[in-house]
Amino acid sequence: MKVAIPARSDFETARLGECRFVSPFRASRFIDTEKRLLFRSDLDELRAQLDADVEPPSFELAGPREKIYFDPAELRCGIVTCGGLCPGLNDVIRSIVFCLHENYGVPTVYGFRFGYEGLVERYALAPIELTPRRVGQIHEIGGTVLGSSRGPQPVDQMVDTLERLGIRLLFTIGGDGTLRGAHSIVQEIRRRELGIAIVGVPKTIDNDISFIDMSFGFDTAVEAARQATRAAYVEASCARSGIGLVKLMGRDSGFIASFATLADTQVGVCLIPEVSFSIDDVVRAAERRIERDGFVVIVVAEGAGQHLLAEITECDASGNRRYADIGIHLRDQVKDAFRSGGRSVNIKYIDPSYMIRSLPANARDGNFCLRLGHAAVHAGMAGKTDTVVGSWRRRLTHVPIPLAVSSPKKVDIGGYLWQTVLAVTGQDTDSVGGR
Template identity: 30%
Template sequence: MGADGLLVMHGGGPTAVINASLYGAVTEALANPSVGRVLGAIGGVGGITEGNLLDFAGVLASRLEMLPSSPSSAIGSSRKPLGPDDNVEIARALERQGIRWLLCTGGNGTQDTCGKIWRACREQGVEVDVVGIPKTMDNDIAVTDHAPGFASAARFMAASVSAMCADVHGLPAHVSIVETLGRNAGWVAAASSLADESGVCGPDLIYLPERDFDERAFLDDAQRLVDEKHSGVIVVSEGLHKAGGEPVATPLLRTERATYFGDVSAHLARLVISELGCRARSEKPGLLGRCSIAWQSSVDRDEAVACGREAVRAALAGDSGTMVGIERIASDPYEARLVRIPIERVMLEERCVPPEYINERGNGVTEAYRTWLRPLLGGPLPRFASFC
């Protein structure tokens, strides 16, 4: 078997635009005569070692055209932990299957795997060019301005919180605490700050894991809301922790790298009820914030497609051991370009919300963050009417 195949693999949690990147990569590769076969690894890295590969030549064009607007991962994904021997096994499997180019789509964990597979191929003398495609709703991949998947999650959060704020504003009877995904980075929680662009109101307080969480300060903030408004909307990130790193809510499960966070919003709602003696509710959109096609950002979708295409171009040019990144040129009007970043600068490096994007009290974000985020949402949020 000649080494003429280009293989796309997905890793980690899907997003609202991971299939858009797949679409960009597959259509770019199918149009290039130097690529003999365009393949997808079914179920992530396991698809490589088990030889469970989809040949896109047999997929109808009409089905491919559905990818940019399809949620989840059309070829599956995985969180399978890998050791040094696994990376060697993957390199050998790629060689056996005639793969010449490998594209790894995922977050910083998958980009770490991407880099290790690239190294294993070089060490084993396997001629495979490896390129990473960024993907994460958490937006915690290093170096790139932002990652495909984040803007759609941000749009979902801003829109959903705007509706919730309108609800609480219309019936000011309780404190509502909304918990977002995001692991150790608060990008998604911070995105709720744009909810006020609905024309009604936005969240009253936002707490990010980049600042140590002070329970007493939180209760004082919540008491002020109750005293002044009789209600309020508070957005918190799942990764909130106290000084010293202790999680606000006990994690449900820890693995080698992943943490299944405890129910932070429910914990804080109970705290408000017990300590302040007022009504409180917890809301946890969870995976809905990651997979929602209804709130997909057009900017996010277009950039995801472009990243997939650029990854193919980088691979075919022999620019191996790189990840496609997004470099912002301007915010108003928005302008960005794609760059190729050495994968070793990205591997398992977490990019958190910088201090200048968090307000002094640590219970909200600055206008600088809002300016940075606004052009990524793909157009204005719906406007609401209110007369009270």
């Protein structure tokens, strides 16, 4: 699914005011605030916009500024992690703390415990003071040392806590629900006319936040998913008419499933939420692969095929509709379909979901987390607010939170990624291929 091109004004990053303090950050090069990164790089589109005298949409670049908004010596900061776990959360916390203390000389950084609940007084969750010594080794373990939770909390009470503790800069690490909560905090801050900045770091293992090409933890997740697909391959290839079925994360976007399929070309069928399919489609695709190779590996994203299941009306704490288990459904239905056709198959089902998201970040994600944490600090110190730091064509950018949460990012089934998946798996493009 292609993202609609927003207006130039939608990319403007909010800020608290004029930057009056000379930055203590000793950078070899500060960001030129006049330079921006184009949102689209297609030459024909750019020509059309320039011919129409329309300035092409572009991102503000992330990085250190020569002048900053806050006086570091008098600044108190906070960090909160929300939503589901994801590889790299501790890396981002550590990066932010080190950059604030060692590069800017900020004396006090609080970590709020168990998500937005830690900002509400009735939960009685005292914040933790974070120092470089305290966070020095946390990147070696998975999860978040601050804990996490889902769901909204009273915005007025959260801002009360920020005021009471003298927090002027809050970093929110989480997905679209966390970012929407951060935007609500910004709106309350504006209503009270307070000088508090809110900067987000995008955390989604599904990689489904728009206007950000890659979120931290995704690389680690794909690497771990590869272990599951390899196990499925071994199990399937060692059995007569073997089927290895792997369910991976991806509620509404099939990026993990797609990348994991490309990482291991033994996968014969890839099913994602963006492509509708029937059980008969899956069975036919599996039959063709079994006839050719003697076995098949099937990868399915957790949000795929929900139209085949009884709808669950209840929602989780974040307000997301709960999904039925497509993995179990596929396992049983495919086995029954083969049996009814007079043929038996040997199915091995693997669901590594929680094992994947609880891992520590790999080296590439660890590097990325450090850069994102530093970029978030630079943005906050410059008084940027209601913004999330992200990556676009390997450059770090500022993305206004309303733009980032405007719609979920999905796999473009006409794009290069999905077409490569089809080429690798040999799926029938008239059924499970998505045409």
